[in-house]
Amino acid sequence: MLKIRRLLKEVWVLFVMQFKTFRLMGPMAVVISGGLPLGLIIFLKFFFKQATPEIILFIISGNLVISLMSICIIMLSQSLANMKQIKSFEYYAVLPINKLSVILGIVLSFLVVSLPGFALLLIIGSLIFNLWVLPHPMIIVVALLTAFSLTGIGAIIGVYSRHFMQTNIISQIVGFGCILVTPVFFKLEALPLPLRYFAYLFPTTYSAEAMRTTLQGICNQKVLIDLLILTLFTLFSFYLTAVKLKWREN
């Protein structure tokens, strides 16, 4: 119990420290966080002028998943790689804190800064496609578990890449690879059969499904099963980060 309390305290302090980074960026942080998904939505509007509500739902939920993936794989790995490059990583590496705390602190700070972006995405996406959504509160849990389940991947890429350029390339390939092979913008049935089984190995499969359902204001048994599986992915992600990730250079 004491360990969990200590971990939570570390996460909070590191979150606050990381969050203060954005004081240097000001409102630009919100613009950047909402920029990509908003841009994608506007772009897709031109391709889906007569989109059905189902397609619109896939677009909005898919963009939310992409945003979360961007934060937890691309931005997290790049943040860690940058810290290594400018040798600021060792500040954290010598402190008697859990590695997981640092990773979660970074991810949570990105998530909080992205909140306005997510809200904008929902509002503008609904406006553009003329489909108003009232998400179920469980969407917050879906978003958090999606983020946490992907942090392990981002952390490994960031810590073990040799340099920033390598991190940049690998994180983009892995991040968008996750999106492409999983039913984020389309139904699972649209994938060839072998790939369908492959898709079950990725947390984005479950998060996209849960995101679509909770966006409609629904939280059913399927959502709860998806959340349970995301929880397992999250625990594995935390295990990778806290136990297996080595910050000591070889």
Place this chain on the structure above:
Amino acid sequence: MKEIAISTKGLTKVYQGKVLANDNISLDIYQGEIFGLLGPNGAGKTTFVRQILGLLLPTSGSIKVQGIDVVREPEKIKTLINYMGQNPYALWHLTVEEAIFYTAYLRGTSKESARARTQSLLNRLGIKEYQKKLLGELSGGILKLCNFAMAMVAESSILVLDEPTAGLDPINKKVVWEMIFNLNKEKRVTIILVTHDVLEAEKVLERVGFINHSKIIALGTPGELKREVDDRLRIELVLKPDYYLSEAIRESLEKYGDLVEVHKNHLIIFPPKKEVLKSVEGINNFLGFGVIDDLRLTTTSLEDVYIKLGGEKIA
């Protein structure tokens, strides 16, 4: 028998199978001592320190910090060691006060204690007026003081300081050295100093390890090392800038001992051991105070040791 705080045996680090950074280093650092790690740039000091901190895996050899095997269990020593690295870029976006406070808090200090210690350090280091400024906005010297404060704010049994006074003015250097000295005397904290500021560090160092070309080439107290290099007393003589030191005057001064001209009008004379005071009096009478700008009787300094062991000639 002195208790050992840090012990390395056969510590070797080779980067990418090619670059030998530390070669079979075995040394003990005792509990409560101020240990200086000296050496020219690229000698292997930072590699050595990073291995002790658990930031870098040795190629071979062992490291024990207060009995803990750092190679096998690097996480366990983090509560024992406070570290001041060469840059605080991690906290660029925080204010001075925040950086020091959060560092203390993350090191396990309570909130109230962290606040109190932060304010105390800001006052002692004379940087209170900068407390609300972002680290990224500070000058090099103030940033260094802030970095030093972050290393000093929490309690630990070992403190590793990498260039704590680089870029500081003489007044702030004095403050930092005094704080290091007092911390060691009051709390018996073991301190490892990596520094090029040997003239200042000499005042606090109890033992020195000199690294060059990846090996420890000298180890001992400053006195021992100085005696190994040159145990002679010397008269350091600085003449007024407009005084013309003729060949005749130079020859006359050589009567008092071996003469070495360091710079224009800056001489070092090595008198015979038993005639030191006689030589000082003789030089003074010969030249007169009107010509002498500065006269000191000194021994070899740690800087001379550094230069000699680093491979350059003194004069």
